[in-house]
Amino acid sequence: MIKIGITGGIGSGKTMVCSIFEQLGIPVFYADTVAKEIMITDPILREGIIAAFGVESYELSGKLNNKHIAQIVFNNKVELEKLNALVHPAVFSAFESWQQTIPAEVPYNLKEAALLFESGSYKMCDHSILVTAPKAVKIQRVMDRDGVTAEQVEARMDKQLSDEEKNKMADFLITNDESRSVILQVLELHHQFINLTK
Incomplete structure (x- = not known):
């Protein structure tokens, strides 16, 4: 069974992306x-x-x-x-x-981790996905979600690698900036991963 790591900075929407994979019957380890x-x-x-x-x-x-x-x-x-x-x-x-x-017939699973690259746990996975969004969008999402200031969000962001650094290590990219359908991007990757298991 293929193991796929999935990560993204705070406010990138990686949890929402994981929920789409779950709707497709893919188990997710949070x-x-x-x-x-x-x-x-x-x-x-x-x-x-x-x-x-x-x-x-x-x-x-x-x-x-x-x-x-x-x-x-x-x-x-x-x-x-x-x-x-x-x-x-x-x-x-x-x-x-x-x-x-996980049942043997499941083609692949996901490991969702905020510190996938920082912790080295991406090495336990066969491939990795990075979920990205523009910084301003991420900050606004977290401010709305957690009721915090932009400065507090940026302080949390500073504790993680930047998207640019993560992108160098990731195998696949999902852009969550509302310019492209996230569902279609997930479906595209889903079919790719299934093909990898054949």
Whole structure:
């Protein structure tokens, strides 16, 4: 079965693109959602996070104390790398386990990850897709969605590789700028991927 990585900067619309693939019967592994889950449910990962960032990393209810973690890692590259070194291998392992649950007749699957290239997880995939949109469009989408300022969106964007850098590593491109139908672009790629499996 072919494994396709899919990524895009904040506000690019990669989740919407993934939902179109899902409508076509293609399973999608949402790496960022899984990461949030296993930071709570994986006892080894929990121990590692507590050892690295203190017992305040978790609330009494067992939930992750996002505010505490964010304060430590947000503007500290070394601490962020420490967190990623704990979380990324656990997510890679979860992806491998998830693959085993997919029926053999499914031609390909998608791994959606905001940090597909930054984390190196694109190396676990056979091909990769980048979803892009103009910067101004992405900023406006995130402002509308999250109720944040343009400056706050740009601060989050600065933590990721630029579309130009990602484009050098991606095999396929979906442009989500409202000038071309995203559905038609997805259908085109869907047929290409099915042909690759024949």
